[in-house]
Amino acid sequence: MPANKLISMSRRALTLLLAGFLVLALGVVGAFRPVPYVVLSPGPTENTLGEVDKKPVISINGRETYPTSGSLDLVTVAYQGGPAAPIDLLTALRGWIDPTVAVVPQETIFAPNRDPKEVEEENTVEMTNSQDSATAAALTELKIPYTTVVRVLSTEKGKPADGKLLKDDEISAVDGKPAADVDVVSEAVKAHKPGESVLFTVTRGTEKVDVSVPTVADSKGHPMVGVVMQARYKFPFDVKINVGDVGGPSAGLMFSLGIIDKLTPGEMTGGKQIAGTGTIQPSGEVGAIGGIAQKMVGARDSGATVFLTPADNCAEAMESVPDGLRLVRANTLHDAVTALDALRTGKGNVPACQAG
Incomplete structure (x- = not known):
């Protein structure tokens, strides 16, 4: 074979080799580049009847309590990724292959332009609210009376309520009518026209005062004063819930139970x-x-055989329910209590999830 042909083939082989190496190198580099996705996977479970860090998850003082057995587990979802610690493409690909996890766009978990620390703080507030709502729901189910208080969390800077309503003010009435809950206060404000004033009766420290706040139009032309409120409750005895680092509102049902x-x-x-x-x-x-799919996997992995499922999640849950896990539909807390009674005694109806 002529020498010039040998040289030509050698150059071609070298070019292909270099091109292949370059593609491989780019692939390796690309695999470790950050991507705007979050991987959701089954998280740990906690028995609401048990302990966390050697402290009861639920402790009650000032009211008689009774022994319990078994477990009523809250379930969680763990996540990888986010603005502060983005995942790479390889991690995302592994997640897409694994049927027990979900890979979702980052913005579904972390709103754009939101500080991750802000999101964590919001989850903590949601968990606190969830615990209060859970106690209120349990006492409602047991017909134990309690009172509701609407408290000012904060005001929006530059809005009419700023400087007039103060953090921790308790709103007892609006325009002379009792403020039974946050929705009542919101509806009372909306009943005005932009520019009209709303009269808030608040308890500030030990003093009860009337505060007149003018309304302004929001971006849709609706009246607003710029106040962030929270419903808080005064219970006849002390209920404390300890769950460590768990955040968010989704454990409410299990706390109530x-x-x-x-x-x-x-x-x-x-x-x-x-x-x-x-x-x-x-x-x-x-x-x-x-995260219903991941929560069911976490529940089954921890040994649960029954899974109380919100009615609106039933159709989705049916698509990926793990073997050996019985889905029980819960529209209300009363439904859940009744279903558990039927499961324990073998008498009565146990509402099941059905495919959508």
């Missing part, structure tokens, strides 16, 4: 390991949550 189990004779679980999820309203309404 744990409180009811401790406040009533007999054992709600019948000794079984029961898990579940769902937000809770003081009225007892159970709300939908995110």
